[in-house]
Amino acid sequence: MAIQLEIFAWAVLTVCVYTSADSGSVCAPSTAAAAAEGRSCSRKRCTADSDCRGRNKRCLCDGPCGMSCVNPNGTCREPEAPTHGAVLFDRLTFGGLAVYSCDDGHVLSEQAQRQCTGDREWTWQAPECIRNSTTCGEAPEVVHAMYDGERRRVSFDVGERLLYRCNSGFYRIGQPYIYCGENGQWSSVQLTCKARSCGNPGDIANGRREGLLFTYPNRVTYRCNPGYTLQGRPVRVCLSTQQWSGSLPHCQPVSCPALEHPENGHRFGTEVTYNKVVKFSCSTGYIVRGSAERTCGADGTWSGEEASCAVINCGEPDPVWNGYWEGRDYGHRAEISFSCRRGFLHVGATSAVCQDDETWSSPSPHCFGKCEIERPPSHGSFSSRVYSGQLLSHGDSVEVTCDAGYQLEGDRRVTCDNGTLALPACNPRPCDGMPVLDDGEVEVTGLAHGSLATFSCVRGFRLDGPRQTTCYLGSWRTLPSCQPILCPQLDEIVDDARIHLLRDGSYESFFQKNDLKQGAEVLISCAPGTTLQGPRKAECDDGQWVYRAGQGQPVCSPDPCPVNGVNIQSDHPDEVRHAERVTFRCADGFEVEPGQTQITLTCERGQWTPQNPTCTE
Template sequence: MEEFNYGSSVTYQCDTVERGQVPFSLIGESSIHCTSTDNVNGDWSGPAPECKVVLCNQPKVAYGKQMTGYSPVYTYRASVLFECEHRYTLKGSNILHCNENGEWDPQSPVCELSSCDDPPYISNTFRDHSNSNLFPAGTVVKYNCVGGYELIPGISSASVTCQKDFTWSEQQEFCRRIRCPSPDIRNGTARPRKELYVYEDKIRIECDRGYALKDNYGLMKCERNGAWHPPLPICEPACEPPAHISNGRDNRGWRNVFLVGSSVRYFCNSGWSLVGVSSIRCTAGDGGTPRWDAPAPECKACEPPARIANGQDNRGWKNVFLVGSSVSYSCNHGWSLVGVSSIRCIAGDGGTPRWDAPVPECKEIPRCPNPVIENGKQISIRETEYTVGNRVEFQCESGYILEGSKSIECQTNGKWDPPVPSCIKVGCPKPDVQNGGMVIALDEKEWYDMNENVTFKCFPGYQFSDLWYQSTTDSLAITCSTDGTWTMLPKCEKQINSPLCNMVRESVKFLHCGLSLAELRTHLETQKLYLEIQKFKRGLQKYKE
């Protein structure tokens, strides 16, 4: 037997177990020592401990939650910490230990209810602000109406109380929607029509026929102060919106209300003419029914002009003829335009557009007969037919002379003016020379053919007036020319014998003697000197006289 001396000690520990097995727990003191109560006999300070398996159940606390000591197995001396859920109070110890008997020590605590839940939601309200989220018995929570709502008449205070059983007192509706007065519109109606109008309701005011809203679009809303915004309008006498006009505009803009006294002015687009008054005004009218003082005007263009028979115009596909536009006409070949060739659209009196002239007509052009003359021909371009204005010029054949006008023109009556001429054979009348006669006149006749010659000689004591003939011959032959006149019909004048005249005649003869230019020049200079001397002598003689 093993012996232990006084004061020695023994320490115990349990055996280990395999992995996954529940370990042994040491029950009792892990260390004991040898002592004595009488100083004679030895005793151990306590009984030896024992090793055994000790397990406690999973601890549970209603409305509580375990804060520490989580474990899949709770063995001897294991401890856990508990805390109650929100709005619950702990009764008992919040710490538990697993004892050697496999029980928790002390007993599990209790979590008791100590507050009401969150205050109830009551429609159209909001709660007074509070920093606390605990509501012990006796707590009073007050409510307020949200915007657009008010306390129901008869309710002085909106609140609930947490009762002793931690339930809230009876809940009820505290607030109702703010109400606006029923809209009563004279000469008008509110839409939609309802028995009760409350906050945020919208209405549209429609005026009766002959009335309109002034400075208001007729849309209103019930506000949180129990009033309509904007304030209810007044339906005033008004005219119906005036007609819009085609091809024009007016100055109404976005306006759709036309009270008595208002006016609308009209304008036409470019090229269109305003027919009627340019401005109309809304008046009270007979019996108080508003009306416009005049009908809306019209914007008009000229009516399409008539088309012409046997002709055409330049309108093409155009069927609208604005002021300032024009249409030109032309006739088919063989037809003549009677009237103006172009008409123009103008505003006219009172603004009514009209054409500045009547539409012309195409009348058949008169044709003149082909002008033919014997012993002659046309010298202008020949035409297949001759119409008004065509001109023709003629020329006779050689030996013939034109009697009448050389140029004729076709007239509107289908006749030529002047009349068509004729070509007559050329001849000259019997020549008559005063103080002279024909040398040979056996066949003297009254009419001579073209190119026929006649010889003349001056009577004694007379000579040809032309110095040339005086110096060259004492007879002269003349010819009937192609134009029916005699060539160089001579004149016979009384012969004058004077030295100067004779000298001139001799000089003319001298010029025909075949002199050279140098000899001729010397002769002329000598002649000139002689004449100047004679002139000087005559001047000297007149001076002496």
């Protein structure tokens, strides 16, 4: 370390390329020198600080890049020490110096000194410490082997040879020697140490072996199956002598305590080890209490409960409802008889015997009662010929049908079951679906009997019929309809009007009054002698005519009468309005009619009435 510090101090004193320049210093740029250091010299050139923009920049000598605008406080990344070496630096700002050195036996691959430039990068490439060609480094490791000679040596002379020996429990494959060559490299290792095998350690009955590697220094473990215990050591290790430690264990079955035969009974089976079975039976007239068969378990205990022999007693049979049994002895092979009360149907056995398994040979019978027919369900009737008060035997059946408008809730055929006849109900039938109203809307409260339906018509239609109706026995009562609201004929409200109806893209003059319904569109014109004043088109909406562009009702105004060629009084204009009168005069010496020289004319829709007169001598 002292040597490294000395080198570093010398380098700092000798480097002066990256400094500030005064008027007397020389800082000439060199493209070749910059390329050698790996620089591009992209910063702005300058001759004084005033040439640089920014408060933090100054005009400084940036090595082979010459005088450049540089931030003297800009920092370079901290340099990393090379493998087998070290690096020392005085600062990380502009002009900082880093000096590299290598451990013994290694030399630098690049320049030993690097400086922080105005680009905030270090000059040159970072050097590496490579092994000195005159020695070899540490000896290579060989798995499960060791070499002869001094340990912890970090360098060896050229020509030195090392001998490797495999560790105990391993055998050698390949050449055991390596040597240090003149190039400072060890010769290739061609030695492999393989573990010695101890062979298969063996299997055990009623157990298993865990572990698949039989080479040194692996181990295997033995375990027994449930119901067996291990005798011997469970673990064996493969030794370096190629022998397994210990001896092969074995699995011994678990034992259960011995069982005695019960009083008035017998025991079958004498083995008491794992999975062995012992059975028990009793003498005639006795039955086994507890477990008739017991098995020795994996935990060394018997399954089930202790067996004993008890006197057979079947006990009272199940009750006979609406009947009874005779006999009070319920012991082994005793017999009882069954009977039903008068009027009940006997179904089942008439007697039973107490058996060896302490059960009766037959279950108790059933005594079924009869059903009395009272009346059919409301709104229903019986389809078969039955009468009120009739008695049906157990199992007999009748059929029920419902009146029109009612539906069956339950089975159509009902059967008498021990005095009970569960008749179905006849309920009002619901409506199949909502009522349909063309050009209208329907709202319903449901489809069940009594549900309410409310009707309304769309715009341009009026309701004809009740506004509401109900679902009654499967159908809706009186249903209304939506009738169109017709618009009045325009020629009836507009004098001298002529109407054409739009149909399939063209206007037609022949149509029915019923065609003037919601959405109908008409073209309006006037009779000869009159002129249309107002809109030419109208549309029917909710029984009223709606004119285009919000205009008012049109009018057919009579045309005025021309006066060309008619001698009228001088105070009249060139045209005379409808219904206006004028006086026609003939010239002197002419008369309209004998003894008459003038006549009064009336303007009727653009024509004179009477027609234009003629003046004759």
